[in-house]
Amino acid sequence: MKLYDFSLAPSPRRVRMFIAEKGIEIPSVQINTRERQQFSDEYRAVNPNCVVPTLVLDDGTCLGESVAICRYLEEIHPEPPLMGRGARDKAIVEMWSRQAEFEGYLAAAETLRNSAPMFEDRGLPGVPGGVPQIPALVERGRQTMGRLFPKLDLQLAANRFLAGEAFTIADITAYVAIDFAGRAEIRIPVDCPNLARWFAEVGERPSAAV
């Protein structure tokens, strides 16, 4: 297997954390999206969507989507389970993972991509000709995260991790999203102490440093 990665981008970071939690090692290649390497002919042949990460399997199959890569790794390396064990738990992990993704990860990306100068004309990823920024999305993304924080806090008041007592991909997605949002000065509010406790705890895991 080979992972196409970029160490400074949040999306491949989710996959790197997942791999680290599994305790496996996969050779990787850097695709520097700040230098537009994702639009090269070589990379486009690997992933026509021009986004990172991509995992290339030994049979040549290209998995060009973070959660699809995690799903594959979960199947071939089931321990420790990061996507739940049993029907109910798998569904609960999926629910929190998607909540963290839609209201967290996508909202953080919305805020950053539509404001930061480095994303000028890159309002969406993977479009060679560029996509104009929409300034109104900056505040909307910020407000979406503002609504998410107390929901996560409430869940973490009664649970060690988002989907219960076990660390899962839902924690990875939420952690990477909140850390990424910090680049736009979005912080966990002071009235969310359970979320702050969880964020500090996840940040101390070795996987958070990869």
Add this chain to the structure above:
Amino acid sequence: MKLYDFSLAPSPRRVRMFIAEKGIEIPSVQINTRERQQFSDEYRAVNPNCVVPTLVLDDGTCLGESVAICRYLEEIHPEPPLMGRGARDKAIVEMWSRQAEFEGYLAAAETLRNSAPMFEDRGLPGVPGGVPQIPALVERGRQTMGRLFPKLDLQLAANRFLAGEAFTIADITAYVAIDFAGRAEIRIPVDCPNLARWFAEVGERPSAAV
């Protein structure tokens, strides 16, 4: 089990198609989001995110997310598999399902929610106080779908369904998204004959009528 559903909304339609393909029956209750029933105290106790659908399990667990509901049903009713069989296939289904969701379903929703008068002040779902429409998103969503169509067409030139020879949740998501986009007059372009063939074929399945 009990499904909170709304027959006119696309998100619960994904779950209804999934249930019909599994050949199972689940009692359901209508939550009319056009009449703001998702914001009632009763429903908020079931799903604090104030969106439909929600599946309530016999032990009281509330799964308030379409794909989480499908994941649960896939686990307890594995036949026919709609989320893949084996590590590689599961990952490929996940990849196409997410592509259909991010560039199809979310883009269609973006276009409709930010233009249609019925969505005035409902730019995002599930927010009791409302979210203003952002007119610039109408064209952006349309362009995103315009980029998706040829990708799906290319995949369907070589495959009967999006993830290969078997019908899966990826087809459900893409079909519901494209059908939903029709409300904004977004149509499959004439230079995508494989996609048109697939769309007609999926539309003839009994599950497309539920």
